[in-house]
Amino acid sequence: MLDTHDTHSQQVNQPKFSTTMIMVRPRQESQKFELLLVKRAKTLRVLPGFMVFPGGVIEQEDLLMADVWLSQKPVITFNSMALDMQVPSDFEIESSLVLGEHVDKTKLFWSLYATGLRELYEETGVLLLSNMYNSARVGQEGLADEKLIDLPSLTTWRQVARDLKYLPPARYFGRRVTPSQVKYRFDTHYFICTSPTNVQLQLSSDEIESAVWATPSEILNEFEKDVYLMAPPTVDAVSALNNYQTLDELLAQGRMPLQVYDQKRVNDFISRMS
Template sequence: MIDKQAPLKPAATVLLIRDCAKTCDKVEVFMVVRHHQIDFASGALVFPGGKVDEGDADPALVGFLPESERGDDPLRAFKIASIRESFEEANILLARNRDTGALVTHTRLEELAAKYRMPLQNGELPIIDMVRAENLELATDLLGHFAHWITPTHMPKRFDTHFFIAKAPPHQLAAHDGEESVDSVWVGPNEVMEEADKGNYTVIFPTRMNVEVLGRYDSSEAAVAHAHGTDTFTVLPQMEVTDEGKFLLIPKEAGYSVTRRRVDAIMDK
């Protein structure tokens, strides 16, 4: 009998980063702590993100993107979802005034958040309603494609997740939503891994792997430029069962430091 695989759900997440003056890290990333009642990664420290909504794929949104982003793009709905999710979960909006071309200011962000943040999160309106009413351009051109992970076939819930990276606008104040996420922090990659090893953070395996990669960069500019300039390798971990236990295998072509990890070790992280 062939086991039926759980269907893949499209999802997007975004690494919002900034330069850091700490001695151990040159870059910081904004991360949120998932609510303990959320059914996936509850209580974990994660990047803002979530499932792609039907409204994220609305063809009408093409007219509210930079001209350079209006061609055929299989990742368009994922990019828009990552912008929407960062607005909902992190209070960061990667969008411009269509008349001036300037990124949304802090004052404008607060006005938009008060009016649209919760309705978007609750699914009461699609993002096209906000961008059309407020004359916004979604700044998908600022997003670099950082990683692509697909949940292993044996898992009961599976996601097709694209990771994006962008410099956080310096004039916008990041803040968790208090609903899906209950805490937030600007944190360096090395600090994330050190605190996770001490048991102070719960960090799921794909998040940890991408946090580690982020730590290789000396500046936010370099990290985003590299994502824009290189192709992304799709990671679909494979299960290996041996006398020693169960292991997840990751292709070395993906560029991570780990290619084989015990499943129980992953669950502990």
Template sequence: MDADRPGPGEELNDTGTVTEPRQAATVILLRGGERTLEVLLVQRNPEQRFMGGAWVFPGGAVDRSEGEGDDAHRAAAVRELAEEAAVEGLDPASLVRFSRWITPPQVKIRFDTHFFLAPVPDGARPEVDGGECVDLGWFTPRGALERHRAGELLLVFPTIKHLEQLSAFASADALLGFAAGREVVPVVPRVVMGGEHARILLPGEPGYDEAS
């Protein structure tokens, strides 16, 4: 991926000191069952310094009170979903691990984010808090990407790459079946500078192993 400027929350670190990533968790909330696949995205308040205006999956940093390890990530994911989208009633143990992304060392604000899948609970009516998040919507992964390309939705790199991966699945059930019991390997993108442009590489892409 090439960019002439970083997205919100993706500003590069010019101090030379690598920031320790904070532990974080995110829920990719699903609906559609065996028929289709839609995911919930929330829009962060444009006035926020970090990812202001971007549409993201509900999530955030792990609180110290939530402890460490997998249980802490699950607890944080459920809490953030309730805080940002008013969706409650999820059992943390029922969340399905999907991916783990660690922000590149070259970026100022870094997170070690664990992504979980969960079907929307029966009767849930997502609603934003009006502070941290100002809007929300259900989107097919392909539809969200199309609206981003049309300039209608601001998406950041990790969200784009997850939506691209989710686009391969015809239904929420198919996605959950794929992810159940799957080994999750951490993904650490790397940033390669070329003049005024920044190129983000993922593991397996040409030049990734050579990038520092």
């Protein structure tokens, strides 16, 4: 989740690499699709009480996981091509310094991908990793659609992730960078993944207050009525998703528009957070 204790990086106000995972599923008896949004706990320093997609900042283990995958070359389930051939052309960062390490474009992309899968598990209990073609879920049976629990340690995630034959497909959706005027800054990369069938959420009690499945238009309506608090990048993502009529269209063509800075919008957001 987007929270930080790195005071030095905040002093220099450099954006941290992070990943947002947009989990989607078909709306029953409809051509529409719905998204998973989670409400951040009010005790968090960054965006307390805001509706967001699961996600968080890149960690050292994500860089290590990318090394493992690039060495073992598990296949992507929808086309069976080698992992290092799958970096999309619209991922425009050629190389960067991440946690003190210079990483190239391929490793950075798959590190961010690992971040998204790990954070999705940490926050919702959904494990989109399996040695089968279908996605898997860990946890107790019989839970309601959402329940606040303390998830097991990430040992399970690490063990599964290090021994994969297949990786779940996730479409790269776009990027947003927090403006320099904002205190906590993130260079966030968005991925779209499909939800496992009949998934049951197990929400991290430390970070997540509640969760909701809703269509993009329903989410935007709640935001416009001030029922949902959402940061500008989340609004951008939901607005972009609202342009697609079906899940098949989204998964085939989905892409966020390039970021356009609106100073009034930035000032309004900063004022709201003060």
